[in-house]
Structure formats: structure tokens, C-alpha cells
Amino acid sequence: AKAAGRRQWCHYRPALQAGLVERHELNENLDSAIAESAFQLYYQPIVDLHTGDLVAFEALVRWPHDRRGMVLPDEFIALAEESGQIVPLGAWVLERAAEEAAAWHAASSAARAAAGRPPLRVNVNVSARQFRDAGFVDVVRHALDSSGIDPSTLVLELTESVLMRRDDRLRTDMATLGDLGIGLAIDDFGTGYSSLSYLREFPISLLKIDKSFIDGLGLSPQQHALVEGITRIADTLGVQVIAEGIEHPDQRDLLAAMGCPLGQGYLFARPMDGPRAQALVRRATYE
Ligand code: C2E
Ligand code: CA
Ligand code: CA
Ligand code: CA
16 A cells, blocks of 8 residues: 555656646746747637628637647636736737738728728737736727727627626726727626626627537527527627637527627638738638
């Protein structure tokens, strides 16, 4: 028994140490990656479910790493939030996404306007820690000024963890951002401390229904009723719904039939790099 216990101890300790070393290493790498702007943005289309028209891209950060390959955000965003590194990283994401949107607009806005279509929007994820930082509103202003994009083409995706605080700072910041003319979206709706009252308390213009609800469409009548109900209430309040994680044509058809205006998912396109997004903008404009 003693030998077995010992073996177990020997087995666990190195694993734990490796975890800590790896974490420390990732943190240090994150620092230099932030300093060198070594990140990359990918863009995933958001489409009009009735016409198939491209209406926006969501910017999704990637970290090309020498040894690890393309590191996905689930592996470093939480770490960057804990350490506060999300503040400079998030500022970089906002600036870069706004610059990229300016390039899409240069390539497509005139032709889209002639066809009665608004300019393409860019959706940017903002974490709670980043939103709470005192300089956040100025970072948004700066991204708008330096890129020159129309504020109505920038959408910030906020999770419910940002909105649950409900203090004066939050109210003031949300009002200021709303007054800038940018769009504000609730991300992953239905997974957190969901409350439809956020929709009337804050200047929210979009609501993204989490993939877990879309997965159940056509399988669970309850899930179906829930998505349909949320869509109807949002519509009444002038809030546009985006269904996330659409993978099957049936899901798209059910969503379109219940009046959900917008969708995103592998069915339409996976996240793509900047040049591919730019090529898609041109194709979607002149096709
Ligand atoms: P999210 O904001 O919910 O973004 C959607 C995620 O679902 C993306 O993963 C996207 O690639 C994936 N996805 C889209 N369509 C489908 C589909 O049809 N099926 C499946 N299985 N997945 C789909 P990604 O790029 O790995 O990002 C993961 C999360 O990391 C994001 O979830 C977001 O919370 C966070 N994130 C990404 N970029 C940023 C950023 O710049 N800043 C912050 N704060 N968070 C970010
Ligand atoms: Ca998002
Ligand atoms: Ca989401
Ligand atoms: Ca999600």
C-alpha cells in the first residue's frame, strides 16, 4: 500500500509542476506576444437568414505560437483575464478589428449603398475585466477615431457577467457607449445570469442566442419554444437576434421560419483570416 501511495505521489507531482511551469511560460509568452502584437484576428461571417446576405463579421483572436501552432482563445483568454493582460490585448483587438473594417468599407460600402445595403459591421468580443478598466471607453473612442469607421458599424459583444453588476459606473459607461452610436450585443445569451430586463435597462441592440440552444432546435419542443419566445420579445423591444453555432440547414430553416433575422455558424463559414475575409467581402459585394 505504501509503495502504491508513493507511486501515486510521484505520478501527480510532476504533472502539477508541469502545469505551473506551463502556465508561467504561457504568461511570459503572452507578455511578449502583446508587446510584439503577435496575435492575429480571424473573422466569422454573420448572415441574414432570409437572404443569405453577409451583414457582419465577428473578430476572433488567434495566437500563432512557434511550438504550439495556432493557439485558440479558450486556452489564453481566461489566463489573460486573471492577469489583467486582457486590457492591452483587448485594446489591440479593437484597434485591429476597426482598421480591418475600414478596409472592408473602402472595398464595398459604395456598391452596398447603391444596392440599399448598409455597410458591413464588425463585432468585437469584450471581456468583463476589460470592460471594467477605467480606460475602456477611451480605447473604443480611439479605435473609432484612428480607423475613421462609422460608429454604427462597430458592435461590442458583452457577456452577461458584464451587465450583472448593475452599478452607476456600468450605467454611465453603457450610456456613453450607446451615445457614441456603436452597437451593443449580449453574447452567449441563455448561458449565464440571463435576464431579458437587460434589454430595457441598457442600450442593447443585438442579442446572440448561445449555440447550446440552437443545438436543441428540432429535437426539443421546449428549446424551440424558448428560442422562438426570446426572438419575439427581442423583436418587440427593437433588438435583433443572432443565432450562434448554426451547423445544419434544418436549424437555419427553423430559425428563419420563427423570424430570427441573423445567424452565424459553420453552416455558413468558419472563422477565416484577414485576406480571406477581404476576398469574401469583394465576392459578396460584386456577385
Ligand atoms: P464566442 O464569442 O461565443 O465565439 C464563438 C465561438 O464559437 C468561436 O470560437 C467560433 O469559432 C465558434 N463557432 C462559431 N460557429 C460555430 C459552429 O457552428 N460550431 C461550433 N462548434 N463552433 C462555432 P473561438 O474563436 O475559439 O472563440 C472562443 C471564445 O473565445 C469566444 O466565444 C469568446 O468568448 C472568446 N474570444 C475570442 N476572441 C476574443 C477576443 O478578441 N476578446 C475576448 N475577450 N474574447 C475572445
Ligand atoms: Ca462572441
Ligand atoms: Ca457567443
Ligand atoms: Ca460561446
